[in-house]
Amino acid sequence: MENNFKIGISSCLLGNEVRWNSGHKLDKYLTHTLGQFVEYVAVCPEVEAGFGVPRESFRLVGDPDTPRLVTFKSKTDHTDRMLAWAQKRVRELEKEELCGFIFKSDSPSSGMIRVKVYNEKGMPHKIGIGIFARAFMEHFPLVPVEDDGRLNDPLIRENFILQIFTMKRWRDNLARKPNMGNLVDFHTRNKLLIMSHSPKHYRLMGKLVADGKKMAIKELYQQYQLQLMDALKLKTTIKKHINVLQHVMGYFKKQLTGDEKQELLEVFDHYRSELVPLIGRHPAGRTGPHHRFANAHDPGIRQRLFRDFYAGDCLVFYTGMSIHPTRLKSLNEADARKGDYVLYWMQQSQRAVYNHALEFAIQQANKLDRMLLVVFGLMDDYPEANPRHYTFMLEGLKETRAALASRGIKMILNLGHPPEVALSFGS
Numbered sequence: 101m102e103n104n105f106k107i108g109i110s111s112c113l114l115g116n117e118v119r120w121n122s123g124h125k126l127d128k129y130l131t132h133t134l135g136q137f138v139e140y141v142a143v144c145p146e147v148e149a150g151f152g153v154p155r156e157s158f159r160l161v162g163d164p165d166t167p168r169l170v171t172f173k174s175k176t177d178h179t180d181r182m183l184a185w186a187q188k189r190v191r192e193l194e195k196e197e198l199c200g201f202i203f204k205s206d207s208p209s210s211g212m213i214r215v216k217v218y219n220e221k222g223m224p225h226k227i228g229i230g231i232f233a234r235a236f237m238e239h240f241p242l243v244p245v246e247d248d249g250r251l252n253d254p255l256i257r258e259n260f261i262l263q264i265f266t267m268k269r270w271r272d273n274l275a276r277k278p279n280m281g282n283l284v285d286f287h288t289r290n291k292l293l294i295m296s297h298s299p300k301h302y303r304l305m306g307k308l309v310a311d312g313k314k315m316a317i318k319e320l321y322q323q324y325q326l327q328l329m330d331a332l333k334l335k336t337t338i339k340k341h342i343n344v345l346q347h348v349m350g351y352f353k354k355q356l357t358g359d360e361k362q363e364l365l366e367v368f369d370h371y372r373s374e375l376v377p378l379i380g381r382h383p384a385g386r387t388g389p390h391h392r393f394a395n396a397h398d399p400g401i402r403q404r405l406f407r408d409f410y411a412g413d414c415l416v417f418y419t420g421m422s423i424h425p426t427r428l429k430s431l432n433e434a435d436a437r438k439g440d441y442v443l444y445w446m447q448q449s450q451r452a453v454y455n456h457a458l459e460f461a462i463q464q465a466n467k468l469d470r471m472l473l474v475v476f477g478l479m480d481d482y483p484e485a486n487p488r489h490y491t492f493m494l495e496g497l498k499e500t501r502a503a504l505a506s507r508g509i510k511m512i513l514n515l516g517h518p519p520e521v522a523l524s525f526g527s
């Protein structure tokens with residue numbers, strides 16, 4: 101798909117049997133979900149440095165800043181061999197133009213944080229960095245990195261996804277001719293994202309771009325990239341999001357009706373009081389600020405909001421979202437029947453994102469290793485519907501079908517009473 105770009109990854113996380121004991125550490129979120137949006141470049145330092153599978157396991161010992169890589173039982177020191185290989189490998193990786201790297205946690209070769217380092221008394225302290233991970237981070241200080249363990253935290257995951265997508269857009273921008281016009285264009289498209297992480301960086305970077313003509317273009321690009329990645333390392337907060345939302349509302353003040361403005365201000369208050377989430381719908385039915393913007397009467401608002409602010413990153417948040425148990429209701433105890441697909445009956449929520457039921461269906465399809473089929477039943481006699489309503493709905497369904505297709509999901513729209521249409525595909 102259009103968004104595919106390269107991310108480095110510790111090979112065992114892809115299910116490759118490269119661990120010391122011939123095992124793997126397959127992470128299905130990384131392969132099945134994030135893997136839809138990125139192309140992985142797998143690296144296994146211990147195998148690539150020639151230690152074979154199976155092999156004796158390693159550990160880090162000595163000074164946490166310059167630890168030695170030593171085999172667990174025979175106590176052979178392989179640090180120099182691993183360091184030499186790592187220096188060569190990071191230079192090779194330059195050509196891959198990676199937008200991020202996902203490391204295997206706790207590994208003496210691949211762990212990026214809190215790896216055990218044993219002192220002279222044999223006591224472990226979780227303060228080290230794996231030999232290859234350190235070489236990578238020193239060689240590519242601006243490339244976003246995370247490990248599989250930390251990515252289980254939804255906030256860290258969201259932040260990493262934003263970082264890698266932004267890095268991808270930045271790399272696309274670098275591929276164009278470096279000049280003021282292209283930098284201004286990038287900044288205009290990403291400035292609200294930057295603001296949601298750091299109003300301070302938003303101001304500094306705005307000034308940097310405004311004064312850009314005073315410095316050499318290469319220096320300007322370097323400083324901008326440094327600030328961009330610094331900004332995205334800072335976490336977003338409700339207060340920062342409200343600030344951004346007020347800016348967004350300012351952009352659309354001419355298109356929004358008085359009622360819509362009033363309604364948005366009330367939703368901002370609900371969001372501030374944590375009664376609604378930023379994106380999507382509260383289980384009690386109230387929708388959050390982004391949903392209200394997206395549903396404003398002017399379709400241009402939706403288009404600009406998503407193009408200029410989110411730039412597609414949200415899609416990944418929602419494909420990876422966990423479904424809260426209170427959202428799930430089993431209607432029977434039956435096992436899944438044999439068949440070619442998992443059926444998702446789309447009716448009320450006609451959208452390919454922000455849709456918990458759809459995401460749950462995708463998860464079930466992945467689990468059962470079947471395709472997902474989405475069906476929609478269209479009636480030609482909705483009460484009080486007029487041609488304008490039908491046009492609006494059909495345009496929306498066309499967009500939804502295209503969005504589903506971009507995720508590899510087939511959608512069928514059949515004329516008929518909706519429950520009968522759904523049943524006909526479920527039988």
Ligand code: SF4
Nearest residue numbers: 111112144204207210
């Ligand atoms: S943690 Fe790193 S070195 Fe160990 S098996 Fe995985 S990729 Fe290879």
